[in-house]
Amino acid sequence: MTPSDPDPIYLDHNATTPVAASVLDAMLPFLRGEYGNPSSGYALGRRAKEAVETARAQVAALIGADAGNIVFTSGGTEASNLAIRGTVRRLGGRQKIVTSTVEHPATDEPCNRLACDGHALHRVPVGPDGRIDVAQATTAIGAGAGLVTLIHAQNEIGTLQPVAAIAQEAHRHGAVMHADAAQSVGKIAIDVKALDVDLLSIAGHKLYAPKGIGALYVRDGIALEPVLLGAGQENGRRPGTENVASIVALGEACRLAASRLPQAQTTIRPLTDELFARLQKEVPGLTRVGHPGERLPNTLNVLFPGVSGREVLNACPAVFASTGSACHADREEASPVLRALGIPEREALGAVRLSLGFDTTAAQIANAAAALADAWRRVAHAPAARAV
Numbered sequence: 221m222t223p224s225d226p227d228p229i230y231l232d233h234n235a236t237t238p239v240a241a242s243v244l245d246a247m248l249p250f251l252r253g254e255y256g257n258p259s260s261g262y263a264l265g266r267r268a269k270e271a272v273e274t275a276r277a278q279v280a281a282l283i284g285a286d287a288g289n290i291v292f293t294s295g296g297t298e299a300s301n302l303a304i305r306g307t308v309r310r311l312g313g314r315q316k317i318v319t320s321t322v323e324h325p326a327t328d329e330p331c332n333r334l335a336c337d338g339h340a341l342h343r344v345p346v347g348p349d350g351r352i353d354v355a356q357a358t359t360a361i362g363a364g365a366g367l368v369t370l371i372h373a374q375n376e377i378g379t380l381q382p383v384a385a386i387a388q389e390a391h392r393h394g395a396v397m398h399a400d401a402a403q404s405v406g407k408i409a410i411d412v413k414a415l416d417v418d419l420l421s422i423a424g425h426k427l428y429a430p431k432g433i434g435a436l437y438v439r440d441g442i443a444l445e446p447v448l449l450g451a452g453q454e455n456g457r458r459p460g461t462e463n464v465a466s467i468v469a470l471g472e473a474c475r476l477a478a479s480r481l482p483q484a485q486t487t488i489r490p491l492t493d494e495l496f497a498r499l500q501k502e503v504p505g506l507t508r509v510g511h512p513g514e515r516l517p518n519t520l521n522v523l524f525p526g527v528s529g530r531e532v533l534n535a536c537p538a539v540f541a542s543t544g545s546a547c548h549a550d551r552e553e554a555s556p557v558l559r560a561l562g563i564p565e566r567e568a569l570g571a572v573r574l575s576l577g578f579d580t581t582a583a584q585i586a587n588a589a590a591a592l593a594d595a596w597r598r599v600a601h602a603p604a605a606r607a608v
């Protein structure tokens with residue numbers, strides 16, 4: 221980019237979001253004069269404690285929970301680790317964990333570690349639309365599951381999983397149900413009672429709070445073995461002096477999200493569809509990945525034909541977006557999530573994930589579609605093209 225180029229168009233809101241203005245305003249006092257430790261008994265500490273409790277109520281309100289059900293963590297990864305490892309340790313013995321083939325590493329890796337420690341791990345496959353096979357999940361859960369952990373909205377493709385139906389099966393068989401809602405909270409309405417989950421992970425930086433703050437919803441009566449050991453903060457479930465400024469930020473982000481959720485459906489969803497329609501018109505053979513209806517309003521994962529998505533994005537500095545692929549020893553490997561949907565490696569390498577936010581405009585969508593299509597034409601028609 222040169223100084224005369226227009227600002228790049230940020231279409232990577234599933235990677236992270238900017239901190240909203242009201243969120244920054246809410247947290248700043250706690251980085252300045254209001255620096256008390258919530259455990260301190262004098263006025264400065266009491267004000268910090270009150271701010272933490274106000275934020276707890278704000279987070280709870282967004283997901284239909286009570287304030288006492290919210291445990292603050294350092295983010296989505298820690299929330300899911302606490303849910304998964306904390307449940308298995310509390311249950312004791314050898315447990316069976318049921319999950320899917322399209323989980324985020326924040327779930328996959330603790331599950332892998334538990335499998336190494338001798339627990340049984342069952343990954344239920346998904347269909348071509350990215351939805352878990354409910355019949356296979358039901359069978360796996362019925363065969364003695366202690367914990368079921370499922371991503372609510374898949375971060376790469378936006379597909380929503382039938383969490384409530386799976387939770388019903390989990391509870392019928394006495395298993396604990398965890399949902400990783402890092403991508404869905406703040407984008408669609410979430411009600412923990414309707415989802416019927418015992419545990420639900422939240423990641424602040426996906427909903428306009430800063431990075432490094434998150435929360436775990438813990439249903440009444442669900443006990444967890446803490447993963448971190450220390451003092452008694454968060455009712456002994458997550459020790460460590462509270463990150464007051466970021467907790468306040470998460471509370472405000474949740475309040476803001478509640479007020480903006482209708483906009484996600486009325487504005488963001490049509491813009492996402494508009495982006496797909498424009499790309500489809502300009503790029504013959506371009507396809508969309510994921511479930512057509514059961515999906516996040518802001519997420520568009522497309523397969524550019526005959527090229528790699530990385531090449532398209534490298535040729536398109538005007539648009540900030542992601543591919544699901546990874547580079548290993550100079551070789552590009554397709555996203556394991558797309559491979560789990562049955563998409564052949566060669567096609568999956570063409571993936572680009574475009575994720576919109578509350579700040580995305582119609583003009584940005586038109587410009588991004590034109591720039592991406594132009595980049596695709598240049599890459600596809602370059603003499604060295606078709607490396608994939």
Ligand SMILES: Cc1ncc(COP(=O)(O)O)c(C=O)c1O
Pocket residue numbers: 234235294295296297298324326371373374375400402403423424425432433434
């Ligand atoms: C679905 C999902 N779960 C968990 C996480 C991890 O959250 P955090 O970055 O707050 O640790 C992410 C972030 O990319 C995510 O998309």
